[in-house]
Amino acid sequence: MITNELNTGLVNAVKEKLPAKDNLANALMDILYIGKEAIYRRLRGEVPFTLAEAAVISRKLGISLDKMIGVSFRDNAVFDMNIVSSDKPFEAYYSILEKQVDLFHSVKEDENSEIGTSSNIIPQTLSLKYNMLSKFRLFKWMYQNENIKCKHFEEMEIPQKMVEKQKEYSDLVSHIHSVDYIWDNMIFSHLVNDIQYFCSIHLITDEDKDTLKEELFLLIDEMEELSARGKSKAGNDVKIYISNINFEATYSYLGTSSTQLSLIRIYSINSITTQDQEMFRGLKEWIQSLKKFSTLISESGEMQRIQFFKQQREIVSIL
Structure with missing residues (x-):
């Protein structure tokens, strides 16, 4: 259950970051250098993104990890x-x-x-x-x-x-x-x-x-x-x-x-x-x-x- 929520949080964070015209699957293929079917399995929730993959996405798109996992600390920010x-x-x-x-x-x-x-x-x-x-x-x-x-x-x-x-x-x-x-x-x-x-x-x-x-x-x-x-x-x-x-x-x-x-x-x-x-x-x-x-x-x-x-x-x- 927690894994599914984390996966969904990561996908939603990426969607927010990418321009509307960009294809989500293609963008992730370019970032992670893995095949289309492997990407779609992750998007469907059949296979979770690994921590290393989440870190690469975070670095490439400038998304904070707390945003990916749906956690918001009002008194903290990552600089x-x-x-x-x-x-x-x-x-x-x-x-x-x-x-x-x-x-x-x-x-x-x-x-x-x-x-x-x-x-x-x-x-x-x-x-x-x-x-x-x-x-x-x-x-x-x-x-x-x-x-x-x-x-x-x-x-x-x-x-x-x-x-x-x-x-x-x-x-x-x-x-x-x-x-x-x-x-x-x-x-x-x-x-x-x-x-x-x-x-x-x-x-x-x-x-x-x-x-x-x-x-x-x-x-x-x-x-x-x-x-x-x-x-x-x-x-x-x-x-x-x-x-x-x-x-x-x-x-x-x-x-x-x-x-x-x-x-x-x-x-x-x-x-x-x-x-x-x-x-x-x-x-x-x-x-x-x-x-x-x-x-x-x-x-x-x-x-x-x-x-x-x-x-x-x-x-x-x-x-």
């Missing part, structure tokens, strides 16, 4: 610790980027895809296409990590494949059907302060500082254009809000027809993620609630928009 290893930082960081890019590719045509983020730093969805800014983000983390040898910004070389993957990541975000950005009004101040600190201890040259400054101005131009247009390059909706209160952290969510993903930024470049539905619902409600403290500057609020970006240019100009 994926996307922590960049200090042993091989570039390889580990690239692996995380690659996983996120694959996810964006999989939802590229999904008309129900949405992203919401409340940021106290410049969102990486916008900054990763800029070589020096993305390099500085990594440099700051690597310098702080005592297990990584990183002495000078100029000496740090970013692998070309990582540069290309970062730009691919940034480009794919424009295909998300709806994006809500809620920005802390200090996002540029925080970054400028960080750059100034590393310049003051002579780890960033004047030449590199000027290049970072130039990219920041280009980023401000892009952000202002995006907010005035209210559309991504792919023609999808983008709403930008400036918060009148400061944020203690950066929170984000990605929702699609088959995925509900929550992200919390930790340790500078890392994030923890979960596909727990309760966590997603709570995080989305929290981010959306911040709009009551914020001013919409995309396609409206022209005076506030002009004022905000003028202030950001003044902040960057002191570099």
Whole structure:
């Protein structure tokens, strides 16, 4: 009896995760690499899925095992610790980027895809296409990590494949059907302060500082254009809000027809993620609630928009 319930719970969880157009049996054959008849025996309940098979399905489709067995712990959620290893930082960081890019590719045509983020730093969805800014983000983390040898910004070389993957990541975000950005009004101040600190201890040259400054101005131009247009390059909706209160952290969510993903930024470049539905619902409600403290500057609020970006240019100009 219990085995049948577990089998049914697993099948129902997979059905919820797969797009309606996908054939359940074919999808499971591709995931488990077993024959059609063996799959149908499992779907009919004649043969139960093994624990190993359930684990493979969980990993491939991002379904939590508690969801499969029909258990819900309201006070608990399973998180994926996307922590960049200090042993091989570039390889580990690239692996995380690659996983996120694959996810964006999989939802590229999904008309129900949405992203919401409340940021106290410049969102990486916008900054990763800029070589020096993305390099500085990594440099700051690597310098702080005592297990990584990183002495000078100029000496740090970013692998070309990582540069290309970062730009691919940034480009794919424009295909998300709806994006809500809620920005802390200090996002540029925080970054400028960080750059100034590393310049003051002579780890960033004047030449590199000027290049970072130039990219920041280009980023401000892009952000202002995006907010005035209210559309991504792919023609999808983008709403930008400036918060009148400061944020203690950066929170984000990605929702699609088959995925509900929550992200919390930790340790500078890392994030923890979960596909727990309760966590997603709570995080989305929290981010959306911040709009009551914020001013919409995309396609409206022209005076506030002009004022905000003028202030950001003044902040960057002191570099």
